Amino acid sequence: MISANLAAIFYLVSGILFILALRGLSSPDTSRQGNYFGIAGMIIAIVVTFLSIGNFSTSLVYVIIFLIIGGVIGAFIAFKIPMTAMPELVAGFHSLVGLAAVFVAIAAFLNPTAFNLGNISDIKLASLIEMSIGAAVGAITFSGSIIAFLKLRGLMSGAPITFSGQHILNLILGIGIFVLIFYLCKTQSSNIFWTVILISFLVGVLLIIPIGGADMPVVISMLNSYSGWAAAGIGFTLENTALIITGALVGSSGAILSYIMCKAMNRSFVSVILGGFGADNSADDKKEKKDQKPVKSGNAEDAAFLMKNASSVIIVPGYGMAVAQAQHALREMVDKLKKKDIKVTYAIHPVAGRMPGHMNVLLAEANVPYDEVFELEDINNDFANSDVAFVIGANDVTNPVAKTDPKSPIFGMPVLDVEKCKSVLFVKRSLSPGYAGIDNELFYKDNTLMLFADAKKMTEDIVKNLD
Amino acid sequence: MEIDPFIFRLSIFILSIFIGYYVVWSVTPSLHTPLMSVTNAISSVIIVGAIIAALAGTSESIFNTSSIFGFIAIILAAINIFGGFLVTQRMLQMYKKKKNKK
Numbered sequence: 001m002i003s004a005n006l007a008a009i010f011y012l013v014s015g016i017l018f019i020l021a022l023r024g025l026s027s028p029d030t031s032r033q034g035n036y037f038g039i040a041g042m043i044i045a046i047v048v049t050f051l052s053i054g055n056f057s058t059s060l061v062y063v064i065i066f067l068i069i070g071g072v073i074g075a076f077i078a079f080k081i082p083m084t085a086m087p088e089l090v091a092g093f094h095s096l097v098g099l100a101a102v103f104v105a106i107a108a109f110l111n112p113t114a115f116n117l118g119n120i121s122d123i124k125l126a127s128l129i130e131m132s133i134g135a136a137v138g139a140i141t142f143s144g145s146i147i148a149f150l151k152l153r154g155l156m157s158g159a160p161i162t163f164s165g166q167h168i169l170n171l172i173l174g175i176g177i178f179v180l181i182f183y184l185c186k187t188q189s190s191n192i193f194w195t196v197i198l199i200s201f202l203v204g205v206l207l208i209i210p211i212g213g214a215d216m217p218v219v220i221s222m223l224n225s226y227s228g229w230a231a232a233g234i235g236f237t238l239e240n241t242a243l244i245i246t247g248a249l250v251g252s253s254g255a256i257l258s259y260i261m262c263k264a265m266n267r268s269f270v271s272v273i274l275g276g277f278g279a280d281n282s283a284d285d286k287k288e289k290k291d292q293k294p295v296k297s298g299n300a301e302d303a304a305f306l307m308k309n310a311s312s313v314i315i316v317p318g319y320g321m322a323v324a325q326a327q328h329a330l331r332e333m334v335d336k337l338k339k340k341d342i343k344v345t346y347a348i349h350p351v352a353g354r355m356p357g358h359m360n361v362l363l364a365e366a367n368v369p370y371d372e373v374f375e376l377e378d379i380n381n382d383f384a385n386s387d388v389a390f391v392i393g394a395n396d397v398t399n400p401v402a403k404t405d406p407k408s409p410i411f412g413m414p415v416l417d418v419e420k421c422k423s424v425l426f427v428k429r430s431l432s433p434g435y436a437g438i439d440n441e442l443f444y445k446d447n448t449l450m451l452f453a454d455a456k457k458m459t460e461d462i463v464k465n466l467d
Numbered sequence: 468m469e470i471d472p473f474i475f476r477l478s479i480f481i482l483s484i485f486i487g488y489y490v491v492w493s494v495t496p497s498l499h500t501p502l503m504s505v506t507n508a509i510s511s512v513i514i515v516g517a518i519i520a521a522l523a524g525t526s527e528s529i530f531n532t533s534s535i536f537g538f539i540a541i542i543l544a545a546i547n548i549f550g551g552f553l554v555t556q557r558m559l560q561m562y563k564k565k566k567n568k569k
Contacts, residue, residue, distance in 0.1 A: 100511065104517050224507070248484045360500065
């Protein structure tokens with residue numbers, strides 16, 4: 001058994017190790033080391049908790065058993081999950097953090113003596129506020145992440161679900177939570193505590209259902225942030241430095257990612273939260289009208305010919321590549337091109353895919369060296385000097401309309417200047433517009449060749465034609 | 468007058484937000500997905516609360532209402548800890564530089 005002071009110092013150490021874990025991610029070289037710091041921090045925190053309780057009764061055996069059960073499940077998931085499923089995995093993990101926060105808060109509420117928070121029906125005021133906020137945010141994180149998970153997994157339509165009075169309802173429920181917490185502090189009634197948690201579950205669902213599939217990068221980052229704030233709330237309740245530091249780190253990390261994603265879409269955070277963007281019906285009408293315009297379409301042979309004769313090619317991957325699992329075929333194609341001394345680079349838009357950094361992970365999985373992969377601002381000037389842009393599964397992030405038409409919903413969004421390339425190859429299943437529901441001018445440009453096919457199949461066909 | 472310990476915790480919290488802010492801005496965009504999975508893993512340090520709750524049962528009743536919530540929370544957090552760190556590790560293993568074979 002170690003003293004509370006010594007334990008606090010160890011918790012601080014583990015908090016610092018967590019900071020170093022995030023710091024390591026500033027470059028791929030240091031990132032693996034950073035991950036070890038994180039693991040070390042976690043081991044310290046868990047061991048110190050055991051030591052400071054010093055209760056080595058039979059309960060401990062069960063704790064370890066449950067720890068191992070969870071660990072085995074977690075490890076199994078981590079090794080089995082395909083890289084394309086990363087967004088839903090992360091959403092699923094967020095929901096677990098949220099639910100764990102709720103359960104810890106409930107446990108503390110039911111047995112405050114164990115946590116030094118006072119007695120049942122006489123919990124310290126500050127602790128009560130902290131634990132109910134922790135529980136509420138945790139519950140929102142849990143149910144919100146479940147919805148995000150279902151949408152990403154395709155078990156639920158990615159289309160926004162809206163109804164009139166939605167925002168007012170959310171507002172009322174939000175205020176309701178605060179009012180209830182206020183009464184909870186006055187009465188210490190467990191019924192109110194349960195109600196707070198139930199309403200929070202409901203708010204989580206209501207917050208995420210109106211947000212469309214393509215705004216998912218923002219949603220995931222936002223839920224990441226919430227899971228951090230929930231942890232911090234519990235950290236205050238438990239007076240635990242490691243949890244407070246971690247909660248703050250994760251909270252601000254998620255907030256920054258949400259900000260980056262919003263900026264990359266030129267949308268305000270509020271408008272994403274209010275949701276309803278890219279409703280499907282109106283998009284279909286527009287599509288019908290524009291289908292008249294002439295489009296040049298080609299096949300794999302044409303594409304291979306164009307690329308063979310190019311001296312530089314820029315690949316622009318998007319969500320479609322992830323859906324089709326085309327990253328390995330793509331890599332094969334690039335290898336062939338490189339053998340012919342063609343310079344190939346990759347251009348990644350911040351919101352390509354369904355979560356921040358989604359494309360980078362997929363390319364890394366396909367063994368693409370990370371120093372060939374560039375972010376928007378680093379590569380955008382290169383399009384003008386390149387021969388071929390190979391757009392695979394991306395759409396809105398290449399739409400020049402964002403630069404030219406102030407009336408367009410995506411006007412002002414930073415886009416990749418694909419149209420400046422001498423020729424553009426656009427792999428897409430059909431002419432349908434992207435999530436923004438707007439037509440891409442690029443389809444109708446003279447230097448664009450549309451390749452209508454599944455991304456993976458088309459890439460494989462091109463590979464065959466490159467020989 | 469004595470300062471409430473809450474204020475100290477609040478100070479740690481606010482300072483950590485600032486640290487988080489600067490540290491996360493320096494994370495390279497290509498590692499944003501591992502960033503999310505690792506933040507997931509570390510926020511599961513909430514397991515310390517779950518352990519306290521689970522161990523609070525007496526030897527006669529290891530499983531009372533409060534400790535059961537603790538035990539379930541241990542499983543949830545453990546899934547996250549192992550899953551989060553391992554999947555991060557798996558992703559980071561894949562980030563490789565160009566081989567200098569030319």
